[in-house]
């Protein structure tokens with residue numbers, strides 16, 4: 313049963329019915345789903361969650377949907393991996409990687425889309441639409457296909473080839489727009505008023521979409537044995553995911569599913585430090601953080617981390633507020649650091665992340681060096697997308713050790729040249 317009370321304006325607090333609305337009519341502030349937490353607390357327990365399906369729908373009581381089958385390809389409940397080798401390289405102690413590369417279409421977007429389209433279908437929509445930096449496109453096209461909904465997806469035309477192909481394959485309408493994401497998003501906002509019977513996952517049903525990111529907090533707490541981490545590091549594009557991870561942890565405390573551990577005086581229910589990661593070529597929120605600014609100034613993105621390339625982030629200000637309130641930090645890293653971090657994660661933990669994951673790992677490394685993320689903290693880093701989607705970013709930096717003919721001596725010679733086999737090994741080979 314749904315415990316939704318309605319939508320509430322985050323700026324002026326006005327209340328709205330739980331419909332396809334995203335902005336306040338009075339102050340244009342963003343709307344957010346609000347719940348009856350007493351009713352929700354009475355309906356949830358650790359045991360009931362543990363008995364649920366091995367995907368995000370095990371947290372159904374904490375999500376803004378009613379009865380009926382969800383629109384699901386099985387997203388969520390991805391592995392939380394203890395990363396000791398990576399921790400050793402970074403000088404950290406207890407480090408965990410939340411491996412969201414393992415979602416059905418290879419990114420965390422499957423979480424938000426599963427929730428958004430479940431709600432959209434409940435509200436009677438027949439068409440799913442979105443503006444996307446790539447991963448959302450994949451996910452909307454796939455989930456719409458699964459749900460029997462039509463889809464209209466708009467992406468910047470310079471997107472990674474794989475993200476275009478893996479969206480087109482699902483057979484919906486895919487429009488490549490000559491412009492950057494912010495142009496595409498503006499076009500979508502206009503379309504949303506011309507086609508009110510389409511569910512734009514990141515426009516008119518955005519409040520529901522955003523709630524899907526809370527499951528990134530729920531799963532981490534459950535997988536840690538219903539304990540909270542001390543510090544999490546999260547990639548930032550629009551900033552929505554970061555703010556909802558904070559909301560998710562706070563809801564768990566409020567519902568009595570995890571013990572509160574004493575946060576700041578003015579925020580007792582928010583004990584988890586939340587830090588954010590952006591690529592240097594698109595770091596409006598990190599820049600505002602460093603400058604101590606009280607607003608986020610839009611930028612023109614130029615980065616290989618295309619899934620994070622939102623120059624005018626809708627939730628940027630709220631993300632900044634969460635980071636400051638929880639005692640975290642926001643950092644940004646260069647494209648070169650991103651590529652190096654992808655290889656670091658791959659060689660230490662066997663996880664191949666897309667460029668957004670490289671941004672997050674590289675930022676974690678930086679914050680660890682600066683002493684912001686500490687070795688006495690239980691740290692979780694969110695790796696949100698699969699490396700197979702952004703192989704172009706790599707084509708120049710990764711290659712076979714050597715190309716050889718099928719002969720023993722050529723193996724020995726190649727591995728000698730790479731330094732894998734030493735001089736002694738060569739001799740053994742020669743005998």
Ligand SMILES: *Cc1c(COP(=O)(O)O)cnc(C)c1O
Pocket residue numbers: 419420421447448547548549550551552553554619620666668669696697
């Ligand atoms: C969209 C996306 C993000 C960030 O999401 P926001 O909620 O817009 O900040 C992070 N990682 C990946 C891989 C994404 O596709």
Ligand SMILES: [Zn+2]
Pocket residue numbers: 321322323324325326336337338339340341
């Ligand atoms: Zn308002």
